[in-house]
Amino acid sequence: MMKRFISLFLAAFIFMLSPGFSRGDTEYHPAGSPLEGYIKDISAQKVTVEQYDGRVSTLAFTSGTLFKIDNLPASWGDFRAGMEVYILHLGQNVTYMEGYSTETLGYIPPGGKVRSGVVKKIDRNQIIIRLATGREETYFTSPATIALKNGRNVPLSTLYEGDSVRFFFDEADSTIISRISIQGDSIKVKALYRGTLQVTDKSYGRITLNDVKVLTDGTWKDVESVMQFQLSDDVGIFTAGSKIPLNNLKYFRGKTAYLAARDFFGKDRIYKMVIKNQSEIMISDKIEDINWYFGAFELSNKNNISFNDGTIFIKNGRIVDKYSINPDSDALIVADGRGSQNTADVVYVYNEAINNSSIGQNFLFAGRLDEIVENQLTLTDFFILNRNEWESFDEDKKLYFDDDTYFYDLEEKKEISRKEFYSKDYAVDEKSDYAKDKGLKDWYGYMYTDGDRIVAVAVKKRMDSLLRQRITAGTVESVEDDPMTGITITVKDARDWSSRKNQWMPKNQPVRMGIDTALVIKDSKVIPYQSVKPGDIVYSVRDDFYCKILLIK
Known part of the structure; x- marks a missing residue:
């Protein structure tokens, strides 16, 4: 008996000395398992993290550890106590650590305020956001409003309905936004899946589906016979418009499910899910009219399709609120029902335009370069891309450029300087002896503009056939x-x-x-x-x- 006790004691002692054992307030994690939470302490050698569930872990850095903050390269010294982090590791060694900064936009003075939410509607300088509480609030931009995305300054026109944002205000009672932080590309829908629900693991927030397909090019295409998906913490699960608690999802085993996935560090994470109630029918058509009172829209073929809070609406590659859908939208609809009674489980809006919203004032021009001087050009017989079609004008149009404008010669296939652009023979007086002697003609160009300012221009000797x-x-x-x-x-x-x-x-x-x-x-x-x-x-x-x-x- 004594020999057995000594053997067990020695085994336990050896285990405690092994690299895989951790004592005190830290715990051991198997290789490859992610760790998420808040930094408690950090040095050049190690980091201590309090996980979201309260557990505390200390992990070591190596020469190969990759650091990022807000998806930008960083070093360990850029991290601070209290910052939220996502960590990948092998044993006790960190291989990758990404932090999420709440300080990117700088100091908020006493009396200032911050609002976080999802953009519901954009109307020129007016933005309506839906807060985490479900309440909607309206705020306004000004010419001084700054927008940042992935740590870079971007135009306000970058903003989409459906984007997750954080608004910063200089004064507590102000409705004028001083700074906007826009979530990066992780907000975009990576894929829309369909499969048969098999296993629900509530403890780890995972589900397993059979016969998984992905919506591509307007049809369902096979992916895998079996796939496991991680649910987001705030996933919305619905059937026939009613919300399903995660506890009850196990009772829907064998049912078909539609899943909207976003990218989460290279893996799919499910943000909205709809369980099919009856039979599926796919329709590609134009939404002619919307009846908000009855929750239905009329298609150009005069069929009516209902929608509800469970419907997955995707527009501009983002999950959006139902009120972001407008009449005259072209959409692929995955409907659920029987006979003439159909409810939309998925509405995938096709519409795209040059401008993301009414904030944007970007245009595409094409036309003959009639005159070029130091900082402006005159177009004649020009076209403008209007509602996805080239529209012609038999008048002149003045546009302006500067040293930040991008100039490209399509004949030489190279970028040129502003001086080369206005000093070379891209625009000439075709009736002059100089032009006649040298056989010179006006060139043609494509121009992308912000208002009347040229962002980029590409020039060539002959006009393309815009009809083609x-x-x-x-x-x-x-x-x-x-x-x-x-x-x-x-x-x-x-x-x-x-x-x-x-x-x-x-x-x-x-x-x-x-x-x-x-x-x-x-x-x-x-x-x-x-x-x-x-x-x-x-x-x-x-x-x-x-x-x-x-x-x-």
Whole structure:
């Protein structure tokens, strides 16, 4: 008996000395398991974190630990006690730590205030947000309002309905927003899944589905026979418009479920879920009218579809409030019902435009360069992209440029300076002897503007046939450097604008387009085409395969 006791004591003692054992107020975590919570203490060697459930853990940093704050590269010294963090680790060693700063926008003076919520509606300088309490409040922007996204200053036009925001005010009783913090791309819907519910693990907030499919190019495509999904802490689960407590989800085993997923550190996390009640029917049509009192919209084919608080509304790649849906929206509807009585489980709005909201004043021009001087040009016989169609004008239009304008020569395939732009022969007096002797003609150009200020201009000797061009929107599926065609993107969930039908026409297969010589614009700035990445929502002007202008939304 004594020998057995000594053996057990030695085994316990050896275990306590092993690297995997932790004493005191810390605990051991198996390799690869994520850890989330608040920093209690941090040094160059280690970090102590209080997890959301109250447990405290101390982990060590190594030379290979990757640090980020608000998705930007950082060092351990940038982290502070109280900051929320997400940690990946192997044993007791941190491999990745990301923090979420509440101080990005600076100090809020005494008497100031902060409001956090989801943008419900944007009407020029008026923004309505829905707070965590469910209450709605209205605030206003001014010319001095600053907007930040991922730590960068961005135009107010970057804001979408459905974005998560934090408003900062200089005075407690003010309704004028001084600064706006906009959540990054994690707010976007990464995928919409359908599958058969099998297992609900309430303890870990996970569900398992069989026969999983993903909505791509207007149809359900197979993904995996079995998949496990993590639910967000505030996931909304509905059936037939009624909310389902997570405790009761197990009773819906064998039912079909629709899941809206966002990206959470490279993994899918479910933010809204609808259990199918009867039978599915998919409809692609225009919403002609909306009856808010009865909770229904009328389609162009005169069918009526009901909707409710459980309906998943997706617009501009984001989950939005039902009041963000407008008449004249083109949508793919996944309806649930029988016969003529159908309720929308999913409404996926196709509509895209140059401007995200009425805040934006961006335009696309195309036309002949009639005159160029030091800081302005005159367009003649020009076109403007209006409601996804080129509209012609037989008058002159003055536009202005500066040293921040991006200039590109499509013939030479290179960027040029402002001085080169106004001093070379891109615009000439065609009746002059100089022009006749040298055979010079006015060039043509595409211009992306903010009001009358040119953000970017690309010029070429001959005007393209605008009739051949199509407006295409969708989501980048892949980017490749094709030896035959150069940098080529594949766009899924693509739709072309139809002038004849006056609506977006979804395509049943991806669209490929070359972007080597395209003007690529994001947040009202030109970016390198190499910066385009899978998951980007795009709005493009293309001539068949060749993209002329690509807006990253």
